Amino acid sequence: MEMKGLPLDYSSFCLTVFLSLLCFTHGDLSYSIPEEMKRGSVVGNIAKDFNLDSKTLATRKARLDTDGVSKRFIDIDMATGSLIVTETADREELCGSRMSCILNYELILEKPLELHAIVVQILDINDHAPQFSREQINIEIQESVEKGTQFLVGEAHDADIGQNGVERYSLDKNDHFALLVRPNPDGGKYVELVLNNKLDREQQQEHTLLLTAIDGGTPQRTGTVTIHISVLDANDNVPVFSQPVYIVNMSENAPLGTVVVTVSATDADEGPNGEVTYEFNRLSDKAARLFSLNKMTGEIKVDDLIDFEEESYYEMRIQATDGLGSASNAKVVVQIMDLNDNAPDIIVKSLTNPIPENTVPGTEVGIINVQDKDSGVNRQAICSIQQSVPFKLNPSIKNYYSIVTTHELDRELVSDFNITITATDEGTPPLSSSKSIQLKISDVNDNPPTFKEQSYSAYVAENNKPGSSMCAVSARDPDWRQNGTVVYSLVPTDVYGHPVTSLISINGDTGVIHSVRSFDYEKFKSFRFHVLARDNGSPPLSSNVTVSVFLTDENDNSPQILYPSGERNSVMTEMVPKGLLSGSLVSKVIAVDADSGQNAWLSYEIVRSTDPGLFTIGHHSGEIRAQRDISESDGMKQNLLVAVKDNGQPSLSTTCTVYLLISDNLAEVQNLEDMAYEQNSSKLTLYLIISLVCVSTFFVIFMILIITMRLCSRTKPRLSYDGAIAVPSAYLPPCYGEIEGVGTLRSSYNCDAYLTTGSRTSDFKFLRSYNESTLSAEHTLAKSPNDSVESRKPDMGTEGDFNEVSSKYQRCIHVKQI
Ligand SMILES: *[C@@H]1O[C@H](CO)[C@@H](O)[C@H](O)[C@H]1NC(C)=O
Ligand SMILES: *[C@@H]1O[C@H](CO)[C@@H](O)[C@H](O)[C@H]1NC(C)=O
Ligand SMILES: *[C@@H]1O[C@H](CO)[C@@H](O)[C@H](O)[C@H]1NC(C)=O
Ligand SMILES: *[C@@H]1O[C@H](CO)[C@@H](O)[C@H](O)[C@H]1NC(C)=O
Numbered sequence: 006m007e008m009k010g011l012p013l014d015y016s017s018f019c020l021t022v023f024l025s026l027l028c029f030t031h032g033d034l035s036y037s038i039p040e041e042m043k044r045g046s047v048v049g050n051i052a053k054d055f056n057l058d059s060k061t062l063a064t065r066k067a068r069l070d071t072d073g074v075s076k077r078f079i080d081i082d083m084a085t086g087s088l089i090v091t092e093t094a095d096r097e098e099l100c101g102s103r104m105s106c107i108l109n110y111e112l113i114l115e116k117p118l119e120l121h122a123i124v125v126q127i128l129d130i131n132d133h134a135p136q137f138s139r140e141q142i143n144i145e146i147q148e149s150v151e152k153g154t155q156f157l158v159g160e161a162h163d164a165d166i167g168q169n170g171v172e173r174y175s176l177d178k179n180d181h182f183a184l185l186v187r188p189n190p191d192g193g194k195y196v197e198l199v200l201n202n203k204l205d206r207e208q209q210q211e212h213t214l215l216l217t218a219i220d221g222g223t224p225q226r227t228g229t230v231t232i233h234i235s236v237l238d239a240n241d242n243v244p245v246f247s248q249p250v251y252i253v254n255m256s257e258n259a260p261l262g263t264v265v266v267t268v269s270a271t272d273a274d275e276g277p278n279g280e281v282t283y284e285f286n287r288l289s290d291k292a293a294r295l296f297s298l299n300k301m302t303g304e305i306k307v308d309d310l311i312d313f314e315e316e317s318y319y320e321m322r323i324q325a326t327d328g329l330g331s332a333s334n335a336k337v338v339v340q341i342m343d344l345n346d347n348a349p350d351i352i353v354k355s356l357t358n359p360i361p362e363n364t365v366p367g368t369e370v371g372i373i374n375v376q377d378k379d380s381g382v383n384r385q386a387i388c389s390i391q392q393s394v395p396f397k398l399n400p401s402i403k404n405y406y407s408i409v410t411t412h413e414l415d416r417e418l419v420s421d422f423n424i425t426i427t428a429t430d431e432g433t434p435p436l437s438s439s440k441s442i443q444l445k446i447s448d449v450n451d452n453p454p455t456f457k458e459q460s461y462s463a464y465v466a467e468n469n470k471p472g473s474s475m476c477a478v479s480a481r482d483p484d485w486r487q488n489g490t491v492v493y494s495l496v497p498t499d500v501y502g503h504p505v506t507s508l509i510s511i512n513g514d515t516g517v518i519h520s521v522r523s524f525d526y527e528k529f530k531s532f533r534f535h536v537l538a539r540d541n542g543s544p545p546l547s548s549n550v551t552v553s554v555f556l557t558d559e560n561d562n563s564p565q566i567l568y569p570s571g572e573r574n575s576v577m578t579e580m581v582p583k584g585l586l587s588g589s590l591v592s593k594v595i596a597v598d599a600d601s602g603q604n605a606w607l608s609y610e611i612v613r614s615t616d617p618g619l620f621t622i623g624h625h626s627g628e629i630r631a632q633r634d635i636s637e638s639d640g641m642k643q644n645l646l647v648a649v650k651d652n653g654q655p656s657l658s659t660t661c662t663v664y665l666l667i668s669d670n671l672a673e674v675q676n677l678e679d680m681a682y683e684q685n686s687s688k689l690t691l692y693l694i695i696s697l698v699c700v701s702t703f704f705v706i707f708m709i710l711i712i713t714m715r716l717c718s719r720t721k722p723r724l725s726y727d728g729a730i731a732v733p734s735a736y737l738p739p740c741y742g743e744i745e746g747v748g749t750l751r752s753s754y755n756c757d758a759y760l761t762t763g764s765r766t767s768d769f770k771f772l773r774s775y776n777e778s779t780l781s782a783e784h785t786l787a788k789s790p791n792d793s794v795e796s797r798k799p800d801m802g803t804e805g806d807f808n809e810v811s812s813k814y815q816r817c818i819h820v821k822q823i
Contacts, residue, residue, distance in 0.1 A: 034112075035124040036088065038079075040096035041132060045089055048079055048125065051112065052086025065114040069123065076088060078108060088123075096127045097164040104166060121526040128376035129226065133164035135171045137230035139232040142216075144198070144232060148206040149239030151201065155185060160195035161218030162226050163214025172221035177214050182234075184216070198232070207234040207273055235460065240278040244270035244325035246335035256342040257313035261306075265296065268303040268335060270325035272289040277328025278324025286334055296321065296339075305337065313343045314378040318396035345432025347378040351440040354405070359447035362416040370444070371408035372401070375428045383432035394422045396444075416446040417483040448485030456480045456550040461536075463518070463554045467526035468561055475509065478516040478550060480538035487541035491516075496535035496549055505534045511552075518552065526556045527599045560653025562599035564607050568700050568706075571595070578664040581643070587633045591620060592663055594627040595707070596649040604653035612660060619644055620665070629663060641667050 100106035112121040185197040212234040265563035272279040319339040326332040356371035395412035432787040463476035482489040539547035598605035643665040650658040
């Protein structure tokens, strides 16, 4: 036919089908067979359909040609002329999802050549069930998702077509999801899940639904799939702390790394939403330095040394945050407990330093304060001072103490103290600290200068050189600096009518005493004066000492002839009676020596005589005696040159001439005088008489004097003033006093009174006790020669009621008898 030889490409295939359908009416054959027919099944009878018998078919060599593409599923059974299935055809394999599945064959007959189109349509049978592409569909849905939200599930495929394809879906009954089936634009239906009720992961974490796809074939076939819905956590829970406030007590100085507390918060959410991390929320800088927080575990550890004294209370806010940032807070309160880790601190608040030595005991000299940074009993401190110092601590208000002196202070004994104050607190173990304070004692002029000796004596030879040093006094004053600097001066007095300064001077600094002039032993043998030692304090203190100067004699006076007179122009002649027996006293040379002692021990010696051997002179007495009987033959006029020597070293001597006249009457003397003294002859007799009288008188007076002196020196051995006159005690006012009128106590006074020649009765002012030796400081300097009795009265003290009877030279020995 016109169609033969047409290329069988796809585009023309439809046309061919169309034409062949038309051709059916013109003799082309069409057959329909269901798919999956068994081999050998008869599709139709060609012979019958073409009105041919089976023999003809064979002779005309009838055969089926395929279009070259399609597999040969059918063939002609030559014997019967039937079309039979040679191979099972699977529509789905042959045609897939095409709606019609047509196989085109050509029946070729020869002799004459005929070409007939044979169309075989393969009909679908429901041989496939709907099928989902996966066995399980996993869907993750946030629990927070709103109602009505749709989730694509997918679709089920059925290889069959038409009615045999997927017709509908069904879902398990459940609380949350409904099924929504929508057509695919290219056919088929897909499924969505619609959320009907909100999910809550915390309630149910997973949902499993069974989705069934059902096709429309008969019998129906179904395919199922499991929908696994995981409810994803939405962060709908905040972390919750186990305690809203954590209160921890911990002691200070906890070692680093100590766990203070572990906070913990739980979050019901899952995964990152339930992962809690911790961090400090609000924190002071100090706390931030001290504590660290483990982000993960919530452990709060000590990071630095905690000092109670710095801060005793820390408050921290801790925030727990879950993975998505929901947070909650808790408070951590750390109370630091005190440890006794601070020793008390001693602070000197005030101090009198130096302390004057005259500070009375009990005077407050300083204030100290004790502080302890700890608290409670650890803070209470007790203060003490070492025993050996004259100070103590008096507790004052609160933790103040005053340092008080307990004894009198004496700079001259101890001039500084190191006092150690110790403070101990009451913690366990107690801590203590100590502080040393050096306290100096300042000087007060409380010591008068004291002389090393009670009195000083100087022995000075007379005729000393003016300005030579005689002796030195020395006084010590233990006070400090000018309070202890001693200046010497003379107490102004009169010595034998001379001001003392005209006799001696003193070096104010050294205390060396110099003579101002040369002394004469023959004028006075000793004198006393007072040296005042004064310090430079204000007011100054002073004391005085008596210095006695004893002059020693020097042989500076030659013997002096008292008789016979040594004057040149006065001649004394001694009458010697004739016939004087040997040993008779003829005359006596009287000489004195102003010196004393050996220097005044005189010896006499006849140096030259007219007739040696006639007279001798007593070596010590000076008595001139006849050595032998004087006879007539002896010359009338005898002259003796007598030397008087003292015993000094060297000795001094004087000579005198003794004129002796051996005669019995004055007439002879007259002649003699003419011979000897021409000029004075007329007055010789008168002179002789006068001199005789004089000699006799002088001798008598001299003897009386010597006797008196002897008596004096025996009864008054302490006589020390030249020119003093011994006055019998009967002439003095009675020098005894009434003592308290007690009968058992009888007092008597043995008085020695010495009056200077110049003393007046008005000098008898008062009696001074013999044993009075102390010097009253107040009056040592104020005293002047004009001091009245009244101004001196306080000085007398208890002696004030003694009879005031004595002069300054009167001393009384008070003898007590019971
Ligand atoms: C902490 O110490 C205080 C007293 O300082 C006490 O009252 C409290 O009970 C203590 N707390 C704990 C948790 O030990
Ligand atoms: C006190 O201490 C000072 C210095 O530490 C020392 O020089 C002084 O001698 C001490 N005084 C006493 C009385 O111990
Ligand atoms: C001397 O003593 C006086 C008090 O009598 C005192 O004021 C003064 O400071 C003392 N001088 C010295 C150098 O210590
Ligand atoms: C000298 O000392 C005595 C006591 O020792 C005293 O009575 C007298 O007044 C003192 N004289 C002077 C001038 O200070």
